[in-house]
Amino acid sequence: MTTCLSIDLSRAIARRRAAELPHGGPCHHHRRLPSPSAQMPLVYPSSVSLFTVSSLFLSSSMLRRRFSCSLSPFLSHHQRYPQKGSLVRPPLRSLYSLRFPIISQKVLSMAEQASNSSSQSQRRYSNRLASEHSPYLLQHAHNPVNWYPWGEAAFEEAKKRDAPIFLSIGYSTCHWCHVMEVESFENEEVAKLLNDWFISIKVDREERPDVDKVYMTYVQALYGGGGWPLSVFLSPDLKPLMGGTYFPPDDKYGRPGFKTVLRKVKEAWYKKRDMLLKSGAFAIEQLSEALSTKASSDKLPDGLPQHALNLCAEQLSKSFDPVYGGFGSAPKFPRPVEIQLMLYHSKTLEDSGSAGKANDGFQMVYFSLQCMARGGIHDHIGGGFHRYSVDECWHVPHFEKMLYDQGQLTNVYLDAFSITKNLHYSTVARDILDYLRRDMIGPDGEIFSAEDADSAETEGDTRKKEGAFYIWTSKEVDSILGEHAPLFKEHYSIKPSGNCDLSRLSDPHNEFEGKNVLIERNSTEALVSKLGMHIQDYLEILGTCRRKLFDARSKRPRPHLDDKVIVSWNGLAISSFARASKILEGEPEEMKFYFPVTGCNPKEYIKVADKAASFIREHLYNEEISRLQHSFRNGPSKAPGFLDDYAFLISGLLDLFEYGGDTIWLSWAAKLQDTQDELFMDKDGGGYFNTPGEDPSILLRVKEDHDGAEPSGNSVSVINLIRLASIFSSRRSKRYRLHAERLLAAFETRLKDMAMAVPLMCCGANMLTVPSRKQVVLVGQKPSGEFENMLAAAHRGYDPNKTVIHIDPTNAEEMKFWEENNPGISLMARNSFSAEKVVALVCRNFACSPPITDPLSLQSLLSKKAPSSV
Secondary structure: OOOOOOOOHHHHHHHOOOEEEOOOHHHHHOOOOOOHHHOOOOOOOOOOOHHHHHHHHOOHHHHHHHHHHHOOOOOOOOEEEOOOOOOOOOOHHHHHHHHOOOOHHHHHHHHHOOOOHHHHOOOOOOOHHHHOOOHHHHHOOOOOOOOEEOOHHHHHHHHHHOOOEEEEEEOOOOHHHHHHHHHHHOOHHHHHHHHHHOEEEEEEOOOOHHHHHHHHHHHHHHHOOOOOOEEEEEOOOOOEEEEEOOOOOOOEOOEOOHHHHHHHHHHHHHHOHHHHHHHHHHHHHHHHHHOOOOOOOOOOOOOHHHHHHHHHHHHHHHOEOOOOOOEOOOOEOOOHHHHHHHHHHHHHHHHOOOHHHHHHHHHHHHHHHHHHHHOOOEOOOOOOEOOEEOOOOOOOEEOOEEHHHHHHHHHHHHHHHHHHOOHHHHHHHHHHHHHHHHHOEOOOOOEOOEEOOEEEOOOOOOOEEEOOOOOEOHHHHHHHHHHHHHHHHHHOOOOOOOOOOOOOOOOOOOOOOOOEOOOOOOOHHHHHHHHOOOHHHHHHHHHHHHHHHHHHHOOOOOOOEEOOEEHHHHHHHHHHHHHHHHHHHHOOOOOOOOOOOOOOOOHHHHHHHHHHHHHHHHHOEEOOOOEEEOEEOOOEOOOEOOHHHHHHHHHHHHHHHHOOOOHHHHHHHHHHHHHHHHHHEOOOOOOEOOOOOOOOOOOOOOOOOOOOOOOOHHHHHHHHHHHHHHHOOHHHHHHHHHHHHHHHHHOHHHHHHOHHHOHHHHHHHHHHHOOOOEEEEEEOOOOOHHHHHHHHHHOOOOOOOEEEEEEOOOOHHHHHHHHHHOHHHHHHHHHHOOOOOOEEEEEEOOEEOOOEOOHHHHHHHHHOOOOOOO
């Protein structure tokens, strides 16, 4: 355990880039790392009592010092591991190699034996989780543990029995969650201890992020890291007593197993209860104080937005990997918010005349995006991206696929295409979207959450292994592809001995010996030249081969699909589908596509976005009270909508409108913003809490600001408010800007000292300083080809400081909307309308360009630094 030592984290993070474990923590390193409890001990070596350890870290002075210097910026649900040499804590791999050199093979052997608990279970047991909808909870419905879902029934039973609560938090595609279930929760001996001494509660962290946030924050604050499964012991009034992550069932290597932990907690509960309760109450009190960020003024100091933007870009640039791309070292995550920051910063440099510096930033982004797309983190056969790579070269991934990655990555590839017109980026964007359309969308347009990393190697096999669905032997490829196998194998570096040896981190324990993860290491042009082929013929063969392998792969047992529908993640996907529908109109008409890209008309994508938004409105929105529910599976979940749900959905709806959707989506976005302000805004301190604060069982209200695997709700909200202010008029517009200014003021310290932790918020802060956001107003009859062409032209270039408004003066409903919300737009529509043409007006600083009726002229005008005006 590392103490604080008065570390200046702002300087520390400037010196090194912290590798991140977003959405999965230790769970995701199961192939190459020891069990998470190796670095996250609930109980120290058996000579140290549980109570002693708890008292030490919950003592007043220690806790205050620890909170004051280490809660920020790492108090998010995304665990961060500093690089080698960091003053905060050593990397997980270093900890492991120094302290536990013999654990890995044993733990990995246990991990390989993990399987789908529902299929392995003898079904002799059934608990309260059987009536739940969450896939994760249902996976545990037939454990011998008397699980409760989170709720009053469990809390009352704990009070009635005067027993502590064991809280286990995970999610359905989490590997180490599966391992702990097989080893402990299906074990009758362990179940008896839990049932006799504790009230056991199981929580799906994707269904209840509010519950997870409270106790993950507690564990991270005390132990410097976290992950899933999260294992926390609580008092009957839900105060945390102690916690950790994964625990093996039995004592090994001088460390306590789960059964020992249970006995020690039970003993401490009966012998040292008063101290434990005081410690838990004090921990919550200190966390609440540490997380109570408040604005000291109404807006940021002059110059701070530009300083934060420059600082974040500078820090990211220092961590750039010039060999393999990306920011930071292994494990490598495709953190789209960093790409967004670098693109935005480079655009501001370009607009200010610093073309050379701008090009440096652009090139870092382009190189990173190309390396990611060529790497094994990209599913070359089926499309989409895996969660992260365990090595520095984007090769061997953790094979889980998350919806939030797909939506965000699509958008940054679309941005790169908008700037460069390079078809490589548009093809990757299509690849991701077509994967979602094929595998991740339900019958009513809902978009599912995730696909597991693990699957059985053969039908009927009860043992699951990571990557089994995705990896190939050289013989398999020969058998399936026949005469084209040599070409394909050279292109994707497939070897008889396996190719997972590019880095010592890729497969240190030879789990993938003889297996191949497809990766493009050689230049396509060089290979084409070597074979003396025409490029189109070569690409046609590759596409045909991918299709054959896809068909063969489809016969394998599929990874588990988490078909839960999460509002926030659907919001990210809605944005990407809507934007693609117009940005991809910039591809040449003769463009050829190869499997797994379908080559559909880009207009098909906005239909997907529209249908997904309609599903959420129909199934997860209460029109009467204007409130969202968080998720859906066989019906809405019990959890209310959280800040991310509102913020991400509003962002998606604004994109859906701007890229051609109906004004109904813009109207709904404005209503949701009103509800968000009512439920989450800190009227006194500025910014938004992540929960409504109406559930007494949620002990902490956090103002999340960390932009990690997902952007924070506060960062997205800043940009939403700026966009809404540019659409609506007068008093409403002013209110939006004031809320954005107050929000940023609440996070002044973070922007000043820890800019790299909030890249998207840095972009938002800078957007707010732009003197007047550019507005493009399109007036014409819908639907028509001319209108679609003009709308595509309006979106062809990359400009985050632009709003596109479109209006059809012949549509009475649209005119009524604008008359009520921005009379200037309706007046502009009446005065500019032509029955024969679509008219575009580019406005800034309350002045507009002369009417434009040609798409190319509109593109030309928008590409200029400042529009002409009259």
